[in-house]
Amino acid sequence: MNPFAFTPATQIDAALAALLDPDTRPIAGGTNLLDLMKEGVMKPSGLVDINHIGLDQVEQRDGGLLLGALARNADTAYHPLVRERYPLLSSAILAGASPQLRNMASNGGNLMQRTRCVYFYDLGTACNKREPGTGCPARDGLNRQHAILGASESCIATHPSDMCVALRALDATVHVRSMSGERAIPFADFHRLPGDRPEIDNTLQPGEMITHISVPDAERFIDHSAYIKVRDRLSYAFALVSVAAALDLDADGTICAARIALGGVAHKPWRVEAAEDALIGKRADEAAFVLAADTILQGAQGFGHNDFKLPLAHNAIVQALTTATRGTDHARGLDAGTKGEPA
Numbered sequence: 107m108n109p110f111a112f113t114p115a116t117q118i119d120a121a122l123a124a125l126l127d128p129d130t131r132p133i134a135g136g137t138n139l140l141d142l143m144k145e146g147v148m149k150p151s152g153l154v155d156i157n158h159i160g161l162d163q164v165e166q167r168d169g170g171l172l173l174g175a176l177a178r179n180a181d182t183a184y185h186p187l188v189r190e191r192y193p194l195l196s197s198a199i200l201a202g203a204s205p206q207l208r209n210m211a212s213n214g215g216n217l218m219q220r221t222r223c224v225y226f227y228d229l230g231t232a233c234n235k236r237e238p239g240t241g242c243p244a245r246d247g248l249n250r251q252h253a254i255l256g257a258s259e260s261c262i263a264t265h266p267s268d269m270c271v272a273l274r275a276l277d278a279t280v281h282v283r284s285m286s287g288e289r290a291i292p293f294a295d296f297h298r299l300p301g302d303r304p305e306i307d308n309t310l311q312p313g314e315m316i317t318h319i320s321v322p323d324a325e326r327f328i329d330h331s332a333y334i335k336v337r338d339r340l341s342y343a344f345a346l347v348s349v350a351a352a353l354d355l356d357a358d359g360t361i362c363a364a365r366i367a368l369g370g371v372a373h374k375p376w377r378v379e380a381a382e383d384a385l386i387g388k389r390a391d392e393a394a395f396v397l398a399a400d401t402i403l404q405g406a407q408g409f410g411h412n413d414f415k416l417p418l419a420h421n422a423i424v425q426a427l428t429t430a431t432r433g434t435d436h437a438r439g440l441d442a443g444t445k446g447e448p449a
Contacts, residue, residue, distance in 0.1 A: 108143075108146075108149045110143075110150055110151055110152055110153055111130075111151065111152040111153070112152070112153050112155065113130075113152060113153070113154045113155065114154075114155040114158065115154050115155060115156055115158070115159055116158050116159060117159055118156075118159045118160065118161070118283070118315075118317070119285075120159075121154050121156045121159055121315065122283065122284055122285050122313065122315060123285065124152065124154040125154065125284075125313050125314075125315060126285065126313050127151070127152060128312050128313075129150055129151040129152065130150060130151065130152035130153065130154055131148070131150040131152070131153055131154070132153075132154050132156045132315055133153045133154070133155055133156065134156055134157055134175075134176055134212040134214065134215050135178070135207075135210035135211045135212050135215050136210070136215075137203075137207050137210050137211045137215065137219075138211075138215065138218075138219040138220060139215070142220065145227055145229070146229055147220075147226065147227060147229070147236060156176065156315070157176065159176070160174070160176070161174040161175045161176040161177075161214075161317055161318065162174045162176040162177045162178075162181075163177065163318075164177050164181065164182055164185045164187065164188065165187070166187060167320065168320075169322070169323045170320055170321050170322045170323050170324075171187065171188070171191065171192060171320065171321040172318055172319075172320055172321075173213050173318060173319040173320075173321070174213065174317075174318050175212060175213055175214030175315075175316040175317055175318055175319070176212050176213070176214065177212065177213050178208065178209060178210065178211065178212060178213075179199050179202075179203065179207075179208040179209075179211045179212070179213065179216060179269065180199075180205070180208040180209045182195075182196075182199060182213055183195075183196045183199035183200045183208065184196075190328075191324065191325065191328065192272075192276065192321065192324055193328065193331055193434050194272050194275065194276065194324075194327065194331035194332075194333055194350055194351075194352050194434075195269070195272045195273065195276060195321070197272075197331075197332075197333040198268045198269055198271055198272035198333045198348075198350055199268065199269045199272075201268045201333055201335045201348070202267065202268035202269060203342075204341075204342055213269070213319060214315075214316035214319075216267055216269045216270065217267070217269075217270060217273075217280065217296065217297075217308075217316060217319075218307075218308070218316070219265075219266055219267060220266075220307060221235065221263035221264060221265065221266060221307075221373075222251070222266050222344055223235070223244060223251070223252065223263040223264075224244075224248060224251075225242075225243050225244050225247070225248075226263060231243055234260045234261050234300075234304045234305065235261055235263060235300075235304040235305050236305070238303070238304075238305050242259070242260055242261050242262060242304075244261075244262050244263070244409075245259075245262055245409055246409075246410075248411060249262060249409045249410060249411045249412050250411040250412050251264065251344065251346070251370075251412070252264060252409060252411075252412050253371060253372050253373060253412075254371050254372075254403075254406045254407055254408055254412060254415045254416060254419065255368075255371050255372040255376050255403070255405065255406050255407075256299040256300075256372040256373055256374070256376065257300065257372070257373070257407070257409075258299070258300045258301050258302065258304070259302075260300055260301070260302050260303075260304045261300035261304030261373065262300075262409060263300065263304065263373060264369075264370055264371065264372060264373060265297060265307075265369070265372070265373055265374050265375065266344050266345075267369065267375070268333070268335065268345065268348060268369060270293075270297070270369070270374075270375050271333075271348055271349075271350045271367045271368065271369035271375045272333060272350045272367070273293050273319065273321065273375075274293050274294065274350070274367040274374075274375035274376075274377050275350040275351070275352060275365040275366065275367035275375075275377065276321050276322070276324055276327075276352075276365065277292075277293065277321070277322055277365075278293040278319050278320065278321045279291065279292055279293060279319070279320045279321075280292075280293060280296045280316060280319055281316070281317050281318045281319065281320060282310060282314045282315060282316050282317060283314065283315060283317045284311065284313040284314040284315070285313060286313070288317070289314075290320075291309060293319075293375075294377070295309055296308055296309055296310075297309075297373070297374035297375065298373070298374060299372070299373050299374060300373045304373070324352070326354040326362070326363060327352035327353065327354060327363075327365065328434065329355075329433060329434055330352065330353040330354070330355055330430045330431060330433060330434060331350075331351065331352040331353070331430050331434045332349075332350075332351050332352075332426050332427075332429035332430040332434070332435075333348065333349070333350050333351075333426070334348065334349045334351070334422050334425055334426040334429065335347075335348040335369075336348065336370075336418060336422055344370065345369050345370035346370050346415060346418060347368065347369070347370045347371060347415060347418050347419045347422045348368065348369035348370050348422070349366065349367070349368055349369075349419075349422045349423050349425075349426035350365070350366070350367045350368075350369075350426070351364075351365065351366050351423070351426035351427045351429070351430045352364070352365040352366075352430060353365075353390060353427065353430050353431060355390055355431070359389055359390050359391075359431075360387060360388070360389060360390070361385045361386055361387065361388050361389070361390050361394070362386065363382075363386065364382040364385040364386070364398075364427075365377075365382060366378075366381060366382055366398065366402065366423065366426070366427070368402065368419065368422075368423070370415075371406075371415065371419055376402070378401060378402045378404075380401060381398045381399075381401035381402045382398075384397065384398065384401060385398055390427070390431045392424060392428065395423065395424045395427040395428060396420075396424060398423065398427065399419075399420045399423035399424055400420075402419075402423060403416065403419055403420055403423075406419070
């Protein structure tokens with residue numbers, strides 16, 4: 107690991123001042139950043155410790171939910187407000203990482219984590235995300251974990267978060283601050299597709315830091331939601347495909363509203379709102395769910411080793427919507443989510 111300067115901050119303005127140096131990074135739980143530094147993938151000259159500047163609240167705000175960027179994943183998932191009012195989010199968080207990592211990982215850090223593509227981590231190979239212009243060996247190499255949607259000639263990596271899939275489905279907003287002021291970024295616009303600049307993961311500007319995440323009221327989806335994560339093993343594994351699904355059903359089972367987001371399939375959480383709109387007014391049955399899956403996966407492409415993700419994603423969408431129709435099982439979500447991906 108390269109030497110670096112370490113600066114503890116006790117106020118947000120002090121942290122933001124330190125981040126004016128473009129080679130300084132904020133650190134909270136460090137569950138991803140420290141791994142990247144140990145591997146030599148990231149070599150910041152400075153770290154600013156932001157653990158003591160506040161921003162750790164989980165509370166109701168303006169009829170919705172406010173998640174502080176420094177609230178830990180575990181505290182967020184088990185918070186009564188999240189468990190009772192946003193069970194989809196709780197289940198998604200608890201499907202990721204291990205209990206130890208969830209106790210350390212912050213909400214803001216979860217959004218900022220980088221791909222786990224093996225070529226990205228291997229300094230002995232080319233990688234456009236790590237070194238722009240060197241190529242993407244994953245396209246013709248080991249790509250079992252890689253994207254089937256939104257990929258480019260430059261990169262087929264996937265975003266690893268579970269939490270972010272639920273936040274995308276729930277229309278969250280990311281709030282950021284710099285020395286120049288504050289702004290709000292719709293979750294749909296926070297992460298970006300690789301295009302010809304895969305080294306840029308998100309739309310944060312230099313010197314900006316996440317302060318909190320807001321989620322609008324989701325009462326209509328409390329009773330019918332499900333987070334399905336398909337992975338190679340139950341413990342400590344990233345999603346091959348994950349689906350966050352939520353439905354608002356009337357008394358006779360007609361769909362009034364739907365939310366569907368996918369993880370493990372693209373460089374960002376994947377959502378096709380046209381597929382959700384097409385479900386409105388339909389019966390909540392397999393035929394409608396198959397059509398929704400067809401729409402969501404239009405244009406999906408495998409790269410050899412990950413071709414199996416095409417039918418897997420289709421089946422997972424149908425399964426998640428079917429499970430949501432049966433009713434939210436809070437206990438199942440909390441129990442099943444004790445193991446999973448590193449966050």
